[in-house]
Amino acid sequence: MAVHRLMPSEEAGELIELVRDIARTKLLPEADAAEAQARFPREAFELLGRSGLLSLPYAEELGGGGQPYEVYLQVVEEIAYAWMSVAVGVSVHSLTCAPLAHFGTPEQQEKYLTGMLSGDQLGAYCLSEPQAGSDVASIRTRATPTDDGYQITGGKSWISHAGHADFYTTFARTSDEGGRGLSCFLVPPDADGLTFAEPERKMGLDCDTVREVLFDKVPVEQDRLIGREGQGMQIALAALDAGRLGIAAAATGLAQRALEEATAYSKEREQFGRPIADNQGLAFLLADMAAAVGAARSTYLLAARLKDAGLPHSQEASVAKLVATDAAMRVTTDAVQVLGGYGYTKDFPLERFMREAKVTQIFEGTNQIQRLVISRHLLKD
Secondary structure, three states: OOOOOOOOOHHHHHHHHHHHHHHHHHHHHHHHHHHHHOOOOHHHHHHHHHOOOOOOOOOHHHOOOOOOHHHHHHHHHHHHHHOHHHHHHHHHHHHHHHHHHHHOOHHHHHHHHHHHOOOOOOEEEEOOEOOEOOOHHHOOOEEEEEOOEEEEEEEEEEEEOOOOOOEEEEEEEOOOOHHHHEEEEEEOOOOOOEEEOOOOOOOOOOOOOEEEEEEEEEEEEHHHEEOOOOOHHHHHHHHHHHHHHHHHHHHHHHHHHHHHHHHHHHHHOEEOOEEHHHOHHHHHHHHHHHHHHHHHHHHHHHHHHHHHOOOOOHHHHHHHHHHHHHHHHHHHHHHHHHHHHHHHOOOOOHHHHHHHHHHHOOOOOOHHHHHHHHHHHHHOO
16 A cells, blocks of 8 residues: 655655665564564664664764654654554654754764764663653652762653663753753763663563663763753753654554555455455445544644744644544554454454554653643643
8 A cells, every 4th residue: 555755855755765665674574573572673773773764853964864854754654664663762762862962062962972873872761750751840860969970869760772772861850940950961871870670561562672760879970961950841842842753653654554454454354255345334444544544644744844944843743643643543443343353363463553552642741741732832822
Protein backbone atom coordinates (compact mmCIF):
# COMPACT_ATOMS: atom_id res chain seq x y z
CA MET A 1 0.00 0.00 0.00
CA ALA A 2 1.74 3.17 -1.19
CA VAL A 3 1.95 6.20 1.08
CA HIS A 4 2.15 9.27 -1.14
CA ARG A 5 4.51 11.88 0.27
CA LEU A 6 5.19 15.46 -0.78
CA MET A 7 8.87 15.98 -0.01
CA PRO A 8 10.54 19.41 0.23
CA SER A 9 13.43 18.34 -2.03
CA GLU A 10 14.64 15.55 -4.28
CA GLU A 11 17.35 14.80 -1.70
CA ALA A 12 14.70 14.31 0.98
CA GLY A 13 12.76 11.93 -1.24
CA GLU A 14 15.89 9.85 -1.82
CA LEU A 15 16.54 9.80 1.91
CA ILE A 16 13.06 8.45 2.63
CA GLU A 17 13.54 5.74 0.00
CA LEU A 18 16.82 4.76 1.65
CA VAL A 19 15.21 4.60 5.07
CA ARG A 20 12.28 2.58 3.76
CA ASP A 21 14.68 0.06 2.25
CA ILE A 22 16.72 -0.24 5.47
CA ALA A 23 13.60 -0.47 7.62
CA ARG A 24 11.88 -3.15 5.58
CA THR A 25 14.88 -5.29 4.63
CA LYS A 26 17.04 -4.99 7.76
CA LEU A 27 14.85 -4.01 10.71
CA LEU A 28 11.47 -5.60 10.02
CA PRO A 29 12.78 -9.19 9.69
CA GLU A 30 14.48 -8.91 13.12
CA ALA A 31 11.67 -7.27 15.07
CA ASP A 32 9.44 -10.22 16.02
CA ALA A 33 12.23 -12.41 17.42
CA ALA A 34 13.95 -9.54 19.21
CA GLU A 35 10.71 -8.37 20.85
CA ALA A 36 9.96 -11.94 21.98
CA GLN A 37 13.38 -12.06 23.64
CA ALA A 38 13.22 -8.47 25.00
CA ARG A 39 16.66 -7.93 23.48
CA PHE A 40 18.05 -4.40 23.43
CA PRO A 41 18.52 -3.60 19.71
CA ARG A 42 21.99 -2.06 19.86
CA GLU A 43 22.84 -3.50 16.44
CA ALA A 44 19.82 -1.73 14.93
CA PHE A 45 20.90 1.60 16.40
CA GLU A 46 24.44 1.02 15.13
CA LEU A 47 23.07 0.40 11.63
CA LEU A 48 21.01 3.59 11.76
CA GLY A 49 23.98 5.50 13.16
CA ARG A 50 26.27 4.33 10.34
CA SER A 51 23.58 5.42 7.89
CA GLY A 52 23.50 8.91 9.40
CA LEU A 53 19.94 8.57 10.69
CA LEU A 54 20.47 9.38 14.40
CA SER A 55 21.24 13.07 13.92
CA LEU A 56 19.03 14.18 11.04
CA PRO A 57 17.25 17.27 12.48
CA TYR A 58 20.42 18.96 13.75
CA ALA A 59 22.55 21.49 11.86
CA GLU A 60 25.45 20.18 9.82
CA GLU A 61 27.89 22.54 11.57
CA LEU A 62 26.98 20.76 14.82
CA GLY A 63 27.58 17.34 13.29
CA GLY A 64 23.97 16.68 12.33
CA GLY A 65 22.23 15.80 9.10
CA GLY A 66 20.81 19.27 8.44
CA GLN A 67 17.35 17.94 7.54
CA PRO A 68 14.06 19.75 8.17
CA TYR A 69 11.98 18.38 11.01
CA GLU A 70 9.32 17.49 8.45
CA VAL A 71 11.76 15.05 6.84
CA TYR A 72 13.14 13.69 10.11
CA LEU A 73 9.65 12.80 11.35
CA GLN A 74 8.84 10.92 8.16
CA VAL A 75 12.05 8.95 8.73
CA VAL A 76 10.81 8.07 12.22
CA GLU A 77 7.47 6.97 10.74
CA GLU A 78 9.21 4.65 8.27
CA ILE A 79 11.28 3.09 11.06
CA ALA A 80 8.18 2.63 13.25
CA TYR A 81 6.44 0.82 10.40
CA ALA A 82 9.15 -1.83 10.68
CA TRP A 83 10.06 -1.79 14.39
CA MET A 84 8.32 0.44 16.91
CA SER A 85 10.84 0.03 19.74
CA VAL A 86 13.65 1.26 17.51
CA ALA A 87 11.62 4.23 16.28
CA VAL A 88 10.88 5.22 19.88
CA GLY A 89 14.60 4.91 20.61
CA VAL A 90 15.47 7.21 17.69
CA SER A 91 12.98 9.78 18.99
CA VAL A 92 14.34 9.51 22.53
CA HIS A 93 17.92 9.94 21.31
CA SER A 94 16.98 13.06 19.36
CA LEU A 95 15.24 14.38 22.48
CA THR A 96 18.39 13.87 24.56
CA CYS A 97 20.50 15.94 22.16
CA ALA A 98 18.09 18.89 21.95
CA PRO A 99 19.05 20.67 25.22
CA LEU A 100 22.75 20.86 24.34
CA ALA A 101 22.03 21.73 20.69
CA HIS A 102 19.73 24.63 21.61
CA PHE A 103 21.01 25.84 24.99
CA GLY A 104 24.66 24.74 25.15
CA THR A 105 27.65 27.01 24.62
CA PRO A 106 29.78 26.64 21.49
CA GLU A 107 32.52 25.15 23.67
CA GLN A 108 30.14 22.54 25.12
CA GLN A 109 28.79 21.69 21.69
CA GLU A 110 32.28 21.18 20.30
CA LYS A 111 33.32 19.07 23.30
CA TYR A 112 30.21 16.91 23.74
CA LEU A 113 27.61 17.35 20.99
CA THR A 114 29.81 16.21 18.12
CA GLY A 115 30.07 12.78 19.72
CA MET A 116 26.39 12.71 20.66
CA LEU A 117 25.45 13.28 17.01
CA SER A 118 28.13 11.02 15.53
CA GLY A 119 25.89 7.98 15.25
CA ASP A 120 28.13 6.07 17.63
CA GLN A 121 26.37 7.23 20.80
CA LEU A 122 22.88 6.76 22.21
CA GLY A 123 21.33 9.00 24.86
CA ALA A 124 18.83 8.72 27.72
CA TYR A 125 16.48 11.49 28.86
CA CYS A 126 16.21 11.59 32.65
CA LEU A 127 13.21 13.76 33.49
CA SER A 128 10.40 11.67 35.03
CA GLU A 129 10.46 10.52 38.65
CA PRO A 130 8.20 8.21 40.67
CA GLN A 131 6.32 11.25 42.06
CA ALA A 132 6.96 13.64 39.14
CA GLY A 133 5.65 12.42 35.82
CA SER A 134 3.40 15.02 34.25
CA ASP A 135 4.16 17.41 37.14
CA VAL A 136 7.74 18.29 36.21
CA ALA A 137 7.90 21.05 38.83
CA SER A 138 7.71 18.36 41.55
CA ILE A 139 11.12 16.88 40.66
CA ARG A 140 13.05 15.96 43.83
CA THR A 141 16.40 14.83 42.42
CA ARG A 142 18.87 17.43 43.66
CA ALA A 143 22.13 18.81 42.36
CA THR A 144 24.29 20.26 45.15
CA PRO A 145 27.20 22.61 44.29
CA THR A 146 30.73 21.38 44.97
CA ASP A 147 34.16 22.96 44.46
CA ASP A 148 34.38 21.79 40.84
CA GLY A 149 30.75 21.26 39.84
CA TYR A 150 27.81 19.43 41.38
CA GLN A 151 26.76 16.22 43.10
CA ILE A 152 23.44 14.72 41.97
CA THR A 153 21.35 12.58 44.33
CA GLY A 154 17.93 11.10 43.60
CA GLY A 155 16.20 8.78 41.18
CA LYS A 156 14.58 8.90 37.74
CA SER A 157 11.93 6.47 36.51
CA TRP A 158 10.72 5.16 33.14
CA ILE A 159 14.02 5.96 31.44
CA SER A 160 14.52 4.44 27.98
CA HIS A 161 18.03 3.14 27.22
CA ALA A 162 18.95 3.15 30.92
CA GLY A 163 22.05 1.01 31.38
CA HIS A 164 22.76 1.09 27.64
CA ALA A 165 23.11 4.84 27.01
CA ASP A 166 26.35 6.70 26.39
CA PHE A 167 25.13 9.86 28.14
CA TYR A 168 22.22 10.89 30.39
CA THR A 169 20.53 14.27 29.88
CA THR A 170 19.37 14.83 33.46
CA PHE A 171 17.12 17.37 35.16
CA ALA A 172 17.75 18.07 38.85
CA ARG A 173 16.78 20.65 41.42
CA THR A 174 19.33 23.36 42.23
CA SER A 175 16.95 25.43 44.37
CA ASP A 176 13.53 25.06 46.02
CA GLU A 177 11.78 27.56 43.70
CA GLY A 178 9.48 24.97 42.13
CA GLY A 179 9.82 24.87 38.36
CA ARG A 180 12.26 27.79 38.46
CA GLY A 181 14.64 25.73 40.56
CA LEU A 182 15.40 23.04 37.95
CA SER A 183 18.63 22.76 36.00
CA CYS A 184 19.86 20.48 33.20
CA PHE A 185 23.05 18.39 33.28
CA LEU A 186 24.88 16.03 30.92
CA VAL A 187 25.89 13.00 33.00
CA PRO A 188 28.49 10.51 31.65
CA PRO A 189 27.62 6.79 31.75
CA ASP A 190 30.59 5.81 33.92
CA ALA A 191 30.07 8.44 36.65
CA ASP A 192 30.65 7.21 40.21
CA GLY A 193 27.38 6.54 42.02
CA LEU A 194 25.30 6.08 38.85
CA THR A 195 23.38 2.77 38.98
CA PHE A 196 20.28 1.19 37.45
CA ALA A 197 17.37 -0.88 38.71
CA GLU A 198 16.10 -4.01 36.99
CA PRO A 199 14.26 -3.43 33.69
CA GLU A 200 10.55 -2.75 34.00
CA ARG A 201 8.24 -5.60 32.96
CA LYS A 202 6.03 -3.87 30.42
CA MET A 203 3.08 -4.96 28.27
CA GLY A 204 4.79 -3.85 25.05
CA LEU A 205 7.88 -2.31 23.48
CA ASP A 206 9.94 -5.07 25.08
CA CYS A 207 13.10 -4.06 23.21
CA ASP A 208 12.81 -0.52 24.60
CA THR A 209 14.64 -1.22 27.86
CA VAL A 210 13.20 1.02 30.59
CA ARG A 211 14.70 1.25 34.08
CA GLU A 212 15.04 3.50 37.06
CA VAL A 213 18.25 5.52 37.04
CA LEU A 214 19.67 6.03 40.53
CA PHE A 215 22.03 8.88 41.49
CA ASP A 216 24.04 8.53 44.70
CA LYS A 217 26.17 11.68 45.02
CA VAL A 218 27.06 11.46 41.34
CA PRO A 219 29.81 14.03 40.56
CA VAL A 220 29.21 16.25 37.53
CA GLU A 221 31.73 18.77 36.25
CA GLN A 222 30.76 22.44 35.99
CA ASP A 223 30.93 22.45 32.20
CA ARG A 224 28.25 19.75 32.09
CA LEU A 225 25.58 22.21 33.26
CA ILE A 226 23.47 22.97 30.17
CA GLY A 227 22.16 26.53 30.07
CA ARG A 228 21.90 28.51 33.30
CA GLU A 229 21.04 27.29 36.76
CA GLY A 230 17.26 27.43 37.04
CA GLN A 231 16.69 27.20 33.27
CA GLY A 232 15.84 23.50 33.36
CA MET A 233 12.07 23.86 33.08
CA GLN A 234 12.38 25.99 29.94
CA ILE A 235 14.85 23.49 28.45
CA ALA A 236 12.65 20.50 29.30
CA LEU A 237 9.47 21.98 27.87
CA ALA A 238 11.18 23.07 24.64
CA ALA A 239 12.57 19.58 24.15
CA LEU A 240 9.25 17.92 24.94
CA ASP A 241 7.49 19.68 22.05
CA ALA A 242 9.98 17.99 19.72
CA GLY A 243 9.67 14.68 21.57
CA ARG A 244 5.89 14.71 21.26
CA LEU A 245 6.22 15.07 17.50
CA GLY A 246 8.62 12.13 17.41
CA ILE A 247 6.08 9.94 19.20
CA ALA A 248 3.29 11.20 16.92
CA ALA A 249 5.30 10.14 13.88
CA ALA A 250 6.16 6.76 15.41
CA ALA A 251 2.50 6.13 16.31
CA THR A 252 1.52 6.95 12.72
CA GLY A 253 4.01 4.44 11.35
CA LEU A 254 2.69 1.76 13.71
CA ALA A 255 -0.89 2.48 12.67
CA GLN A 256 0.05 2.40 8.96
CA ARG A 257 1.57 -1.06 9.41
CA ALA A 258 -1.52 -2.32 11.26
CA LEU A 259 -3.77 -0.95 8.52
CA GLU A 260 -1.77 -2.69 5.80
CA GLU A 261 -1.67 -6.00 7.66
CA ALA A 262 -5.44 -5.90 8.21
CA THR A 263 -6.16 -4.91 4.61
CA ALA A 264 -4.00 -7.68 3.19
CA TYR A 265 -5.62 -10.27 5.46
CA SER A 266 -9.14 -9.12 4.54
CA LYS A 267 -8.44 -9.73 0.85
CA GLU A 268 -7.11 -13.24 1.48
CA ARG A 269 -9.46 -14.55 4.19
CA GLU A 270 -12.65 -16.08 2.80
CA GLN A 271 -15.95 -16.68 4.56
CA PHE A 272 -19.19 -17.77 2.91
CA GLY A 273 -17.36 -18.23 -0.37
CA ARG A 274 -15.87 -14.74 -0.74
CA PRO A 275 -13.15 -12.53 0.77
CA ILE A 276 -14.24 -10.83 3.97
CA ALA A 277 -13.18 -7.51 2.38
CA ASP A 278 -16.31 -7.80 0.20
CA ASN A 279 -18.45 -7.22 3.28
CA GLN A 280 -19.34 -3.56 3.44
CA GLY A 281 -19.22 -3.46 7.22
CA LEU A 282 -15.59 -4.56 7.24
CA ALA A 283 -14.66 -2.44 4.22
CA PHE A 284 -16.01 0.65 5.98
CA LEU A 285 -13.98 -0.26 9.08
CA LEU A 286 -10.84 -0.30 6.94
CA ALA A 287 -11.85 3.06 5.45
CA ASP A 288 -12.16 4.58 8.93
CA MET A 289 -8.75 3.18 9.83
CA ALA A 290 -7.20 4.74 6.72
CA ALA A 291 -8.83 8.08 7.51
CA ALA A 292 -7.42 7.98 11.06
CA VAL A 293 -3.89 7.25 9.80
CA GLY A 294 -4.07 10.03 7.22
CA ALA A 295 -5.33 12.53 9.77
CA ALA A 296 -2.55 11.58 12.18
CA ARG A 297 0.09 12.10 9.51
CA SER A 298 -1.35 15.49 8.58
CA THR A 299 -1.23 16.77 12.16
CA TYR A 300 2.42 15.92 12.75
CA LEU A 301 3.46 17.31 9.36
CA LEU A 302 1.66 20.60 10.05
CA ALA A 303 3.41 20.99 13.40
CA ALA A 304 6.77 20.08 11.85
CA ARG A 305 6.38 22.66 9.09
CA LEU A 306 5.59 25.34 11.65
CA LYS A 307 8.68 24.31 13.62
CA ASP A 308 10.84 24.41 10.48
CA ALA A 309 9.53 27.91 9.74
CA GLY A 310 10.49 29.10 13.24
CA LEU A 311 6.84 29.66 14.18
CA PRO A 312 5.09 28.75 17.47
CA HIS A 313 4.03 25.11 17.35
CA SER A 314 3.54 23.93 20.93
CA GLN A 315 -0.24 23.65 20.57
CA GLU A 316 0.10 21.87 17.23
CA ALA A 317 2.67 19.46 18.70
CA SER A 318 0.21 18.52 21.45
CA VAL A 319 -2.59 18.13 18.90
CA ALA A 320 -0.38 15.85 16.80
CA LYS A 321 0.61 13.73 19.78
CA LEU A 322 -3.02 13.44 20.92
CA VAL A 323 -4.50 12.69 17.49
CA ALA A 324 -1.77 10.32 16.28
CA THR A 325 -1.55 8.21 19.43
CA ASP A 326 -5.32 7.94 19.85
CA ALA A 327 -5.45 6.91 16.19
CA ALA A 328 -2.77 4.26 16.72
CA MET A 329 -4.69 2.76 19.62
CA ARG A 330 -7.94 2.69 17.66
CA VAL A 331 -6.43 1.42 14.40
CA THR A 332 -4.44 -1.39 16.04
CA THR A 333 -7.48 -2.47 18.05
CA ASP A 334 -9.62 -2.52 14.90
CA ALA A 335 -6.90 -4.42 13.04
CA VAL A 336 -7.04 -7.17 15.67
CA GLN A 337 -10.82 -7.24 15.15
CA VAL A 338 -10.40 -7.66 11.39
CA LEU A 339 -8.31 -10.78 11.95
CA GLY A 340 -10.76 -12.13 14.51
CA GLY A 341 -9.38 -14.98 16.60
CA TYR A 342 -6.13 -14.97 14.64
CA GLY A 343 -5.59 -11.34 15.61
CA TYR A 344 -5.62 -12.38 19.25
CA THR A 345 -2.81 -14.89 18.77
CA LYS A 346 0.93 -14.33 18.69
CA ASP A 347 1.07 -16.02 15.29
CA PHE A 348 0.28 -12.59 13.82
CA PRO A 349 1.91 -9.29 14.85
CA LEU A 350 -1.34 -7.35 15.38
CA GLU A 351 -1.64 -8.17 19.08
CA ARG A 352 1.89 -6.80 19.59
CA PHE A 353 1.02 -3.64 17.67
CA MET A 354 -2.01 -3.13 19.89
CA ARG A 355 0.10 -3.50 23.05
CA GLU A 356 2.73 -1.15 21.66
CA ALA A 357 0.16 1.48 20.74
CA LYS A 358 -1.13 1.81 24.30
CA VAL A 359 1.99 3.39 25.77
CA THR A 360 2.04 6.09 23.09
CA GLN A 361 -1.00 7.59 24.82
CA ILE A 362 1.02 7.75 28.06
CA PHE A 363 4.63 8.79 27.51
CA GLU A 364 5.91 12.23 26.47
CA GLY A 365 2.95 13.60 28.42
CA THR A 366 -0.28 11.66 28.76
CA ASN A 367 -3.06 12.50 26.35
CA GLN A 368 -4.95 14.06 29.24
CA ILE A 369 -2.01 16.44 29.68
CA GLN A 370 -2.08 17.16 25.93
CA ARG A 371 -5.70 18.23 26.26
CA LEU A 372 -4.70 20.50 29.14
CA VAL A 373 -1.89 22.05 27.06
CA ILE A 374 -4.18 22.58 24.06
CA SER A 375 -6.98 24.11 26.14
CA ARG A 376 -4.56 26.50 27.86
CA HIS A 377 -3.33 27.71 24.48
CA LEU A 378 -6.91 28.25 23.35
CA LEU A 379 -7.98 30.11 26.49
CA LYS A 380 -4.95 32.27 27.23
CA ASP A 381 -5.17 36.03 26.65
